[in-house]
Amino acid sequence: xxxxxxxxxxxxxxxxxxxxxxxxxxxxxxxxxxxxxxxxxxxxxxxxxxxxxxxxxxxxxxxxxxxxxxxxxxxxxxxxxxxxxxxxxxxxxxxxxxxxxxxxxxxxxxxxxxxxxxxxxxxxxxxxxxxxxxxxxxxxxxxxxxxxxxxxxxxxxxxxxxxxxxxxxxxxxxxxxxxxxxxxxxxxxxxxxxxxxxxxxxxxxxxxxxxxxxxxxxxxxxxxxxxxxxxxxxxxxxxxxxxxxxxxxxxxxxxxxxxxxxxxxxxxxxxxxxxxxxxxxxxxxxxxxxxxxxxxxxxxxxxxxxxxxxxxxxxxxxxxxxxxxxxxxxxxxxxx
Ligand code: 13P
Ligand code: SF4
Numbered sequence: 230x231x232x233x234x235x236x237x238x239x240x241x242x243x244x245x246x247x248x249x250x251x252x253x254x255x256x257x258x259x260x261x262x263x264x265x266x267x268x269x270x271x272x273x274x275x276x277x278x279x280x281x282x283x284x285x286x287x288x289x290x291x292x293x294x295x296x297x298x299x300x301x302x303x304x305x306x307x308x309x310x311x312x313x314x315x316x317x318x319x320x321x322x323x324x325x326x327x328x329x330x331x332x333x334x335x336x337x338x339x340x341x342x343x344x345x346x347x348x349x350x351x352x353x354x355x356x357x358x359x360x361x362x363x364x365x366x367x368x369x370x371x372x373x374x375x376x377x378x379x380x381x382x383x384x385x386x387x388x389x390x391x392x393x394x395x396x397x398x399x400x401x402x403x404x405x406x407x408x409x410x411x412x413x414x415x416x417x418x419x420x421x422x423x424x425x426x427x428x429x430x431x432x433x434x435x436x437x438x439x440x441x442x443x444x445x446x447x448x449x450x451x452x453x454x455x456x457x458x459x460x461x462x463x464x465x466x467x468x469x470x471x472x473x474x475x476x477x478x479x480x481x482x483x484x485x486x487x488x489x490x491x492x493x494x495x496x497x498x499x500x501x502x503x504x505x506x507x508x509x510x511x512x513x514x515x516x517x518x519x520x521x522x523x524x525x526x527x528x529x530x531x532x533x534x535x536x537x538x539x540x541x542x543x544x545x546x547x548x549x550x551x552x553x554x555x556x557x558x559x560x561x562x563x564x565x
Pocket of ligand 1: 274288289290291363377378379422450474475476477
């Protein structure tokens with residue numbers, strides 16, 4: 230592990246509730262510490278608004294990996310969940326990668342173990358293993374390709390049609406890819422993200438009916454994706470305004486869409502960025518209860534403490550990192 234040789238900074242305590250003045254003061258503190266540490270702050274689109282607003286870069290999983298690969302900063306702070314910080318560390322083994330709360334996990338990443346993957350591979354010799362980025366470093370090390378929702382279609386298309394594919398761990402993303410690309414020789418693991426799995430077809434259709442003419446943007450991890458795509462393909466939903474997209478794709482589409490109202494079927498944290506980048510539009514969650522508590526574990530006081538203490542630092546076993554990097558590099562080479 231390489232850490233920058235900087236002096237220990239004073240210990241502060243954070244008891245106060247985060248009112249606007251406190252948020253502004255903490256953000257100033259965070260920016261000052263980031264300058265002192267020469268740190269870059271990366272934040273996922275699902276982070277709380279005050280973290281997004283203090284970050285150097287806010288984006289989807291693919292964007293975060295791209296930024297982590299190209300930043301010259303000696304210190305990277307990942308405001309997201311643990312697999313995102315692990316990915317940044319794998320891409321930057323010589324740098325300090327920090328995460329403000331190392332217990333920020335992911336139900337989807339937890340839905341497959343290395344032993345299960347090894348058994349699955351043994352049952353399908355010769356198959357190409359494609360793992361969603363929401364996986365542990367150890368799972369990536371057992372994979373041929375890594376993908377995100379931003380480039381999964383392009384990566385699957387790049388694999389010769391006669392090669393069997395084992396796709397993991399998200400059953401909804403995998404099923405949508407299999408159906409939309411007509412890839413019959415693709416086996417899909419039965420994992421899910423509890424947040425996206427809980428976004429139900431009935432509620433999304435009701436919300437869409439209440440806002441006729443609205444753009445409906447669906448994340449492929451949603452439990453309702455296949456049914457909504459079927460509704461679109463059979464004319465129940467308008468094809469021009471119903472799209473399956475990564476969170477970054479949703480931002481681009483919301484900005485470009487001629488519709489005044491945009492409904493998003495994903496984690497509600499994205500609304501903050503959308504409201505900044507598509508200010509003239511009415512931006513609504515298809516399901517307001519779609520909140521990832523793991524993402525919300527990252528708070529300004531924790532971010533401040535992380536920059537102050539240069540901890541918690543993320544470590545990945547170099548042998549695992551070297552193998553995982555191959556799959557991640559393939560993901561970065563095919564951007565969709
Ligand atoms: P993207 O940001 O890649 O669309 O993924 C969403 C997600 O659930 C990340 O945890
Ligand atoms: Fe994981 Fe779902 Fe949270 Fe994304 S929203 S970090 S997939 S639990």
